[in-house]
Amino acid sequence: MVRFVLQRLALTLVVLIGLSMLTFFVARIIPADPILLAAGPRASEAQIQLLRERYGYDRPLVEQYVRYMGDLLRGDLGTSVVLKRDVGPDLARYFPATLELVLAALLIGVLLGVPLGLVAAVYRDRLPDQISRVFSLGMVSIPNFWLAIVLQLILAFTLTILPFTGRFDRLLHPPPTLTGMYTVDALLTLNFEAFGTALRYMIAPAFCLSLGALATIARTVRADLLDVLGTDYIRTARAVGIPTSVLILKYALKNASLNTLTQVGLFFGYTLTGSVLVENIFSWPGIGNYAVSAALTKDFVPLMGVTLLTGFAIVLVNIVTDFFYLVLDPRIKYTS
Amino acid sequence: MTIQTSFPRSGSPPPPPAGNKSLRLALYRLRQSPLSVIGLVMVVFILFAGVIGPELVPFPEDATGNTRMEARLTAPNETYVLGTDDVGRDVFSRTVIATRTSLVISLVVLAIAMLIGIPLGAISGFFGGWVDEVIMRITDIFLTVPALLLAMAMAAALGSGMVNAMVAIALVWWPGYARLTRGQVLSLREREFIEATRALGGGRWHTIFRHILPNILSAVIVKASMDIGFAILVAAGLGYIGVGVQAPTPEWGVMISEGRGLLRQAWWASIVPGVAMFTTVLGFNLLGDGLRDILDPKTRR
Numbered sequence: 215m216v217r218f219v220l221q222r223l224a225l226t227l228v229v230l231i232g233l234s235m236l237t238f239f240v241a242r243i244i245p246a247d248p249i250l251l252a253a254g255p256r257a258s259e260a261q262i263q264l265l266r267e268r269y270g271y272d273r274p275l276v277e278q279y280v281r282y283m284g285d286l287l288r289g290d291l292g293t294s295v296v297l298k299r300d301v302g303p304d305l306a307r308y309f310p311a312t313l314e315l316v317l318a319a320l321l322i323g324v325l326l327g328v329p330l331g332l333v334a335a336v337y338r339d340r341l342p343d344q345i346s347r348v349f350s351l352g353m354v355s356i357p358n359f360w361l362a363i364v365l366q367l368i369l370a371f372t373l374t375i376l377p378f379t380g381r382f383d384r385l386l387h388p389p390p391t392l393t394g395m396y397t398v399d400a401l402l403t404l405n406f407e408a409f410g411t412a413l414r415y416m417i418a419p420a421f422c423l424s425l426g427a428l429a430t431i432a433r434t435v436r437a438d439l440l441d442v443l444g445t446d447y448i449r450t451a452r453a454v455g456i457p458t459s460v461l462i463l464k465y466a467l468k469n470a471s472l473n474t475l476t477q478v479g480l481f482f483g484y485t486l487t488g489s490v491l492v493e494n495i496f497s498w499p500g501i502g503n504y505a506v507s508a509a510l511t512k513d514f515v516p517l518m519g520v521t522l523l524t525g526f527a528i529v530l531v532n533i534v535t536d537f538f539y540l541v542l543d544p545r546i547k548y549t550s
Numbered sequence: 551m552t553i554q555t556s557f558p559r560s561g562s563p564p565p566p567p568a569g570n571k572s573l574r575l576a577l578y579r580l581r582q583s584p585l586s587v588i589g590l591v592m593v594v595f596i597l598f599a600g601v602i603g604p605e606l607v608p609f610p611e612d613a614t615g616n617t618r619m620e621a622r623l624t625a626p627n628e629t630y631v632l633g634t635d636d637v638g639r640d641v642f643s644r645t646v647i648a649t650r651t652s653l654v655i656s657l658v659v660l661a662i663a664m665l666i667g668i669p670l671g672a673i674s675g676f677f678g679g680w681v682d683e684v685i686m687r688i689t690d691i692f693l694t695v696p697a698l699l700l701a702m703a704m705a706a707a708l709g710s711g712m713v714n715a716m717v718a719i720a721l722v723w724w725p726g727y728a729r730l731t732r733g734q735v736l737s738l739r740e741r742e743f744i745e746a747t748r749a750l751g752g753g754r755w756h757t758i759f760r761h762i763l764p765n766i767l768s769a770v771i772v773k774a775s776m777d778i779g780f781a782i783l784v785a786a787g788l789g790y791i792g793v794g795v796q797a798p799t800p801e802w803g804v805m806i807s808e809g810r811g812l813l814r815q816a817w818w819a820s821i822v823p824g825v826a827m828f829t830t831v832l833g834f835n836l837l838g839d840g841l842r843d844i845l846d847p848k849t850r851r
Contacts, residue, residue, distance in 0.1 A: 487698045
């Protein structure tokens, strides 16, 4: 067990170092010169040279990488050439907003996906199952940035029941920052009005993001339930006369929940990606939106920061998922 | 032995047609699943639209930065069946032409991804040892970061444009194929027919290319058919952000991005290309889902 955890951590470290190299070399080797772009079209040779020296771009690549890694280890993610701000504090400010959105999306995915999968399993191969299958495939086929626009058009523009963009009412003060997640902060400070406001802003983007997880969770729950329903202990329980509803909700679902948990863990990363475009459309001040503006201005330091942070978060969630799996299912032994 | 429960199960299907022709069997299985037939019909229709659609549309000249200011923001009518955009271009024509753009992008992306991923995966699985370790750690790195984010960084670094977008997406897409191929090779490597090939003096490369790769074809086809849709989504995402295909080339992501600013005056400009993209991706996913049932014995009921 201890060995397994250590092994996972070592592997994770390798992956993270590799990730830092990948982002670094993508940013530095591939042609577009960030300094030229930052300096603007009218900068003189001398000004460009000065900028190069200031950001250390005149040094050999390997030296630049070593320096970048050194800075990273000290928690310094570098300085944006375009924004002329440090990337670290920016990420710290924007990440809670993204995390809030992603967690809300995963919550929606579970709350809607589990019942959908349950219905599909109970009515296996009949109409509800077929509908659930089409629904699931449909949900992973919808471009989420387009769905975001459709929701804006319907809910905000035509029906005017939800705000168009943003994260909180501009005329009101958001709840005091504890976690940086408005809904959580509002609940912690028992400010239910702010909670309601934050929720109204969050619901549409979170729903757009939830579809991939929702669909996959529904399919996983269906498959696992069908597996469990075919086992001996369920047959015995049925023979003893336990009603079907109790059987499914109390016995089968419990055993099917393990894979669902893994799916939620896996979909953390997927949902985080989706948030890049959805945040942009809803003007949600998260790291996705930050990454898009950095990509458009070819500002690589923030882009690298976002990539690293995302990779780190995903690796962390994977480890936690594995750990839960280990704790929840004593049959699993990690030996190798 | 299957356990009888009171849960509804499908009635036993009619027996498959006589004869052991694999194609006939595949077609038979395809017919058993109406959803994949729908998917197949959708895909055929989309391919048709992509291949000859651009020659048939009412306003082929709108594929460029053509303007028709007198007709700008026209709601759908007899001339412009799905309305016009802010410079008067026919949304229907551009949407159809964009089908070709998206199909080309996703097919090229998958082709490059396979050309990189399959050989690497085969080498990894066949040789094992440190080669395997190195290649797999590299795929780990790529698979940790969301494809869209990495493709975004690559596309930003390479510079925008269709070719660069394709390269960027392919560069983050190959690890999936490497992983798939490796897994398949690992399971094939120990099989008797491979052992026989080796015993008869077949070299390593001969074994890989002539005996192993042809046998993993069905797994690759299933993955590719599911991936076409996702590659279209990523490419459109890049186009939407502005680091992929550039205006005025008709591309769904670019069109949605342009139409987004016109939401209040002309909803059709962003909704129509999205419907086309949704239909396309759904068609490929339905077909891929059906193909998986047919070709992958593990999921066969």
